[in-house]
Amino acid sequence: MIPAQLRRKAEEFVDSGAFFAELAAMVAYPTESTRPEGGVAVKAYLDEILTPALVGLGCSVRTYDNPDPRGGPFLVGRRVESPALPTLLCYGHADVVDGQAGRWSEGRDPWTLTADTTADGERWYGRGAADNKGQHLVNLAALRLLLAEQGRLGFNLTFLFETGEEIGSPGLAEFAAAHRAELRADVLIASDGPRVDAATPTLFLGARGGVQLALDVNLRPDSYHSGNWGGILRNPATTLAGAITTLVDGQGRIRVPELLPPEIPDAVRQSLTGITVAASPGDPTPDEDWGDLTLTAAERLYAWNTLEVLSLGAADVDRPVNAIPGRARAVLQLRYVAGTDVSRAGEILTEHLVRHGYPMVEATVVGHFPAARTPLDDPWVTWAKSALEQVSPGPVTVLPNIGGSLPHAVFTDTLALPALWLPHSYPGCLQHAPDEHLLAATAREGLTLATTLFHTLGNPTPTHPLPGRPQLGRVPLPRRARRL
Missing domain, CATH: 3.40.630.10 (Zn peptidases)
Structure with a gap:
């Protein structure tokens, strides 16, 4: 003592x-x-x-x-x-x-x-x-x-x-x-x-570790009038939004099985039993319908992987014009726990996007830190x-x-x-x-x-x-x- x-x-x-x-x-x-x-x-x-x-x-x-x-x-x-x-x-x-x-x-x-x-x-x-x-x-x-x-x-x-x-x-x-x-x-x-x-x-x-991923839909150097060309030119922003929803859905659940961790070890699950997250004054309230709802909030935060959209944009979002942009980009981050194999994360995303009809979306790993x-x-x-x-x-x-x-x-x-x-x-x-x-x-x-x-x-x-x-x-x- x-x-x-x-x-x-x-x-x-x-x-x-x-x-x-x-x-x-x-x-x-x-x-x-x-x-x-x-x-x-x-x-x-x-x-x-x-x-x-x-x-x-x-x-x-x-x-x-x-x-x-x-x-x-x-x-x-x-x-x-x-x-x-x-x-x-x-x-x-x-x-x-x-x-x-x-x-x-x-x-x-x-x-x-x-x-x-x-x-x-x-x-x-x-x-x-x-x-x-x-x-x-x-x-x-x-x-x-x-x-x-x-x-x-x-x-x-x-x-x-x-x-x-x-x-x-x-x-x-x-x-x-x-x-x-x-x-x-x-x-x-x-x-x-x-x-x-x-x-x-x-x-x-x-x-947890992290893999930073850039998605780029670069279709043409110019923007074209949305009335004269809408419906016959592919919109890169719409394409990018659709591609992202094949990776992570609107409730924050990863849709690429290869980016998920193995089953949560029993010792890890037991250590998180009874833990309440966001329990300090001023903390935001966790959204009850967000993420894998088969897991507790503590398990989702400390024992599971998440794929987050960090930035997303096309053209000038503050001053839009009536034109189909030529390019759209996003940066995503996979937060992952120990035991997840991320050695092929870029290839896995590319192969997944091609299978889902998005070969025009270029996926690149731009950063990584290990779990x-x-x-x-x-x-x-x-x-x-x-x-x-x-x-x-x-x-x-x-x-x-x-x-x-x-x-x-x-x-x-x-x-x-x-x-x-x-x-x-x-x-x-x-x-x-x-x-x-x-x-x-x-x-x-x-x-x-x-x-x-x-x-x-x-x-x-x-x-x-x-x-x-x-x-x-x-x-x-x-x-x-x-x-x-």
Whole structure:
């Protein structure tokens, strides 16, 4: 059990305003990886914020160039207390999405952290407050509190920061593969993404993947009068709309069997029993008639695939003229769970469209990020859940994965690690929109949870031993890690 004085210090760090002040300094750096000029702020953030934070934890720190020219640098901090101790790998990303200045409510500046009290508690507004600066600050602060309290962590620490997560983590997998020895660990514990809802402490074990698909119906270079040519010239917009309905119907159900996952595993289905989605204040109400209604809402979100139309257009939709357009385009995204084979997604769509009478629709894969999942029965999952429930106000929800995306596969597939995510945000935090915010109450509870988890890692007991390790003495790394 975490010492009472350490828990009080975690709570006081938030209650005193120290957490807010530190987060405000982080948010002030416009580390937009979506803009070339954001690279200057990214470098300053690494040099002026993260490097001193890691040095303060007794880490040796090194910055690495990205092997992919599209991505920014990587920062790695390492603290080795003893080769006999377990090694924890932590992760965070320094970059944020576009600040969208001028679109925030009440004249808020995205680079100035501001507090506001609403019906659901105090909110801290600022770009990166939830994604991901506030979340990696929770973990840095928890490690700092633990080190100050006991003069040691009780484990070895490697902290990896990337600077391009918001643009798809270019180069991260290649970097991890080239630095396996430096990143070797027993477990990854990181924080990103949302809890299942604002009030429920959550562990999630993976992320859905995504395949970005472009559909293009390019029939002719010119537009022709709809009265003089309507009925004898194929309309690309009508054609595209019809083609899309053969892929996903008007109720959001995928109509291409090859794009569906295998049957939901029993362990995944059981883990989602009783979970309510969209349970936080301000969340939209799920549409009861949308998606595969043989599945629960939680199963549709966390255990199934969806095909979403992200954009759709022809001609000028705001200023239409009486003409048949020559071209129509759409971008779709397949969100898919681990176990789905997407290696032929482009070919599958093309073959399906031809079979349904749409050979004139060109389907192209324009982007992809993989799905991955740590097994629900991994011993580290049971260990972490039990540790968190020492201080959690109620049961900790364990999700097989979130509905969104993270570079989870880099840790499970490239580094062969069990990877656990302890999020400190919630689905309604608006992390990619104006008015992104972190809930003060979640930050306070999250710091207590993270401090407890790290304390338990560094102080194993006979009743709460570490997975795969005896109480004392050096032992080989788990089999998965030895393969590195």
